[in-house]
Amino acid sequence: MLAMQLRLPQSTLTMRIYMQALSSGAEPQRYCQLILQQDLLGGWTLIREMGQPGTRATVKREQYLELDAAQSALMKARDQQMKKGFKVMFSQGADEPHSGVQHGYD
Numbered sequence: 001m002l003a004m005q006l007r008l009p010q011s012t013l014t015m016r017i018y019m020q021a022l023s024s025g026a027e028p029q030r031y032c033q034l035i036l037q038q039d040l041l042g043g044w045t046l047i048r049e050m051g052q053p054g055t056r057a058t059v060k061r062e063q064y065l066e067l068d069a070a071q072s073a074l075m076k077a078r079d080q081q082m083k084k085g086f087k088v089m090f091s092q093g094a095d096e097p098h099s100g101v102q103h104g105y106d
Helices: 067-083
Strands: 012-022 030-038 043-051 056-063 085-090
Touching: 012 067, 030 067, 043 067, 056 067, 067 085
Parallel strands: none
Antiparallel strands: 012 030, 012 085, 030 043, 043 056
16 A cells, blocks of 8 residues: 555654744834744745734745755744844754744843
């Protein structure tokens, strides 16, 4: 049977970074969520979700074959958002890509 021949990844890995841009009164608060997760075929998907709480979010997906390339894209996306004034509020997953992250609740 074909289903029995398909081997699932032994360990699925999900990394998540939740960021917020602190509002300055007149501007609405914004958030950015970056999620890196392994698919069933061993590839990687980077999901970028951005918006304002309570409104429709923008979601973009990027596919990667290798974990290293996917982690690099995750860190690059995080760094780009930090340059725009976002602060990391929460991170979860592998320790390696989160090294050097400064949390927004200092």
